[in-house]
Amino acid sequence: MFHFSPGIKLGIILLGFIITLCLVGTGDSFADNSEMLSDSSLRKSIKKARKMVDMAYLQSRRNLKKTLEENFASPMDFLKILRDPVGRTRSAARFADYLETTLKLLRIKLQLSGKWRYNVTDVLSRKQKKMISTETGCSYQTHPIKCPESDKYRSISGECNNRKVSHLGSSNRAFARWLPGLYEDGFSVPRGATAGKMFNGFPLPLVRKVSNEIAFTADEKITHDQDLSLAFMHWGQWVTHDIEFTPVSGAGMNPSPQCRSSCAFKPPCFPIKFPTDDPRSSQSCMPFIQSASVCNTRTFTREQLNAVSSFLDASTVYGSEDAVAKSIRNQTNQLGLLAVNQNFTDEGLELLPFDNSATSICILSNKTMNIPCFKAGDRRVSENLGLSALHTVFLRQHNRLVKQLKKLNPHWDGEKLYQESRKIIGAIVQIITYRDYLPLLLGEETSKWIPPYRGYKKNLDPRISNVFALAFRFGHTTIQPFLSRLDDNYQPLGSFGHIPLRFSLSAPWRILTEGGIDPLIRGMVLSHAKVMKQNQLLPEELQNHLFEQTQVMGLDLAALNLQRGRDHGLPGYIAWRQFCGLSQPENLKELSKVLGNYEQAKKFMKLYGTTENIDLWIGAISEPAVPQGRVGPLLACIIGTQFRKLRDGDRFWWERRGIFTPQQLRALRKISLSRLICDNTRIKKIPREVFKVNSYPEDFLDCKEIDKLNLSPWEEEP
Structure with a gap:
């Protein structure tokens, strides 16, 4: 063993550094890297990556x-299985994993060969990039989509909505980026993944610490x-x-053991660490799995996958893939109906069918009942009981429309009945959202961000943006910690009337055995939403x-929302x-203003050190609400901008000339969520505006007083 003095050691290090520079310096052009990244070597890396991912x-x-x-099942099992990629989504995610793993293997090769200065993108030829795209399966992104010459x-999937760029807004594509992604390594490593790394001169705080010190609210103090009911939150x-998954x-x-036992960042594990002063610090960390990515063979930067169509098209009801859409239709006849539950009814009214796949984790929420999750156009249908109730209302509404349209038009076949009913349901969702929901959310800034409709704009990008997918999670701050279910007289439903929210998640058995969906609908209509206040952001539940x-x-x-923002490189x-053209506070005084x-500003500065490091979600929900609205200026900008793009970039928007006849438009304008509830439940009294707080019985009307949808404009001569 040789021993060198510190000076000699330093000299050897410097010599090695100089030699390395010579090897990879000016004389080593990108073209010379072909030996190190030969086609055969590249194929071996792709093959190895595919094997590792599989x-x-x-x-x-x-x-x-x-x-x-x-x-x-652990809490993480429940959450993650509801977000399991399936079908074409699973294939898209797997192809992206092949690509990312290939790139990681190539980066290792660069480091081992001494070419640590170069990015993988710099040393790959155009031919090699095409090879990676083809052999990882990512070339599906560039395959031409043949659109029909005319489409009613x-x-x-949302394909061919934009006839110029046929995949724009379709399912299983990347979210739009309104600002470039921000990663530690410039490609895929989330900020905060490397312990001790500084950003703008300060380390990022643990997301759990931010949650404890800024978001936490005791349940009894909310x-x-x-002014707004719980129905507002559910909508x-x-x-x-409907627009993002x-x-x-x-x-x-399903989190592997190392995701639970280790707090290290080992993709796809990105665990949430507990601060030392946390009540749960005895646990090592909270499991967190990264979002599925989508192929990006242009820049190789990590982009996240939107599994559903971006358009507000009732994909929650019908699905965003042809295979899903087909699987939830009634296959016993050709009448255009959606499938219903064959084992249970809601006192004679239809219920959603069961998802009898092997991954139906709802069975574990009550092992005695052995009831699987429901099945619908969106796999999150059983996430909570209020959501399941809305899904059930729209299932029944579709089947009602099919039967009514069949009476008007006996000559229509099942496919036309299905498509016309689907078209009406899509319009109903758009109308309720833009006419009733968004003005309550955006208040006096509604018209600023969503001006009156002026027609379809084919050059507008309607895709859901990555930032919106996180920003719209402001809604978590409006959730009540308890589930309220009410009887016919709008009184608590006995022992089932008031339960902690956690016991309503992934629990469809409660709908079957505890009164159906009517008590849930009454509860969301009469109960108040939680208000988003700076010192009451998220209830302990x-x-x-x-x-x-x-x-x-x-x-x-x-903490999940904050970690998700970092995972997405936002x-x-x-x-x-x-x-958004708003001021950018740089210090405590400006932030407090x-x-x-x-x-509140002092808490932020203590945690983050600089305003530059404040995470989007927590900063945005801490802003005071705009006049008459429920979100601050930043959220109003992001949400308003997104919904304007969604409307104006949708070729099938309900108000666009030629989509519906003038007579049909007049009929549709009278639709309301209260009417949907009257038509598809046994509820007989309802407020006219269900998103607003109402008192029972003075603010409740008989359903006979609520305008019905007149379908006569849809009658056609044979």
């Missing part, structure tokens, strides 16, 4: 099977919204499920007990303020 997917399936066989109805979730990585769908149906401690929804709060709260 093994990870297989292991995740084995873990899931074991979980279900052991008849026990939307495609299920404030009720004096927000209905809308977001971010599945988890298929390789980490969501901050500590999410999906806590077992003895295992629940999840923290605030720039911080200040960058988005700049994007923006928030209108010195103490």
Whole structure:
């Protein structure tokens, strides 16, 4: 063994550094890297990457099977299985994993060969990039889509809505980026993944610490919204499920043991660490699985996958893939009906069919009942009981429309009945959202961000943006910690009337055995939403007990949102303020002015050190609401901008000339959520405006007083 003095050691290090520079310096052009990244070497890397990913997917399936066989699921199991990529989504996610793993293997080769200065994109020829795209399966992104010469109805996937760029807004594509992604390594590593790394001169705080110190609110200290009902909150979730779904990585769908025992960042594991002063610090960390990515062979930067069509098209009811759409239709006849439950009814009224797949985790929410999850156009249908109730209302509404249209037009075949009913349902969702929901959310800034409709704009990008997918999670701050169910007289439904929210998640058996959907609808109509206040952001039920149906401690929804923002490479709060043309506070004084709260601003500065590091979600929900609205200026900008793009970039928007006749438009304008409830439940008295707080019985009308949808304009001569 040789021993050198510190000076000699330093000299050797410097010499090695100089030699390395010579090897990879000016004389080593990109073209010379062909030996190091030959085509055969590249193919070996792709083959190895595919094998590694396939093994990870297989292991995740084995873990899931074991979980279900052991008849026990953790809170993370419940959440992640609801977000399992399936069908074409699973294929898209797997192809992206092939691509990312290939790139990681190539980066390792660059480092081992001494070419650590170069990015993989710099040393790959155009031919080699095409090879990667083809052999990982990512070339599907560039395959031409043949659109029909004329189309009266939307495609299920959203393809061909934009005839110029046929995949724009379709399912299983990347979210739009309104600002470039921000990653530690410039490509895929989330900010905060590397311990001790500094950003703008400060380390990022643990997301759980931010949640504890800014988001946490005791359940008993929340404030009720004096103007808006819980139906307002539920509609927000209905809308977001229609336009975006971010599945988890298929390789980490059921968290592997190392995701639970280690807090290290090992994709797709990105665990949430507990600060030392946390009440749960005895646990190592909270499991977190990264979102599924989508192929990006242009820049190789990580982009997340939107599994559903971006358009507000009632894909929650009908699905965003042809295979899903077909599987939820009634296959016993050709009448255009949706399938219904064959085992149970709601006192004679239709219920959603069961999802009898092997991954129906709802069975574990009540092992005695052995009831699987419901099945609908969106796989999150059973996430909570209020959501399941809305899905049921729209299932029944579709089948009602089919039967009524058949009476008007006996000559229509089942496919036309299905498509015309689907078209009407899509218009209903759009009308209720833009006419009734968004003005209550955006208040006096509604017309600023969503001016009157002026027609379809084919050059507008209607895709859901990555930032909106996180920003619209403001709705979590309006959730009540308890589930309220009411009887015919709008009184608590006995022992079932008031239960902690955690026991309503993934629990469809409660609809079958505890009164059906009517008590749930009455509860959301009469109950108040929680108001979003700076010192009351998230109730403890969501901050500590999410999906806590077992003895295992629940999840923290605030921490999940913050970690998700970092996972998606979203720039911080200040960058988005700049994007929206708002002021960019640089210090405590300026931040306290923006928030209108010195103490709140002081908490932020203590945690983050600089305003530049504040995470988007927590900063945005801390802003005071705009006049008459329920979100601050930044959220109003992001949400308003997105909904304007969704409307103006939709070729099938309900108001566009030629989509409906003038007579049909007049009929549709009279539709309301209250009418849908009257027509599809046994509820006989309802407020005219269900998103607003109403008192029973003085503000409730007989259903006979609520305008019906007149279908006579849809009658056609044979």
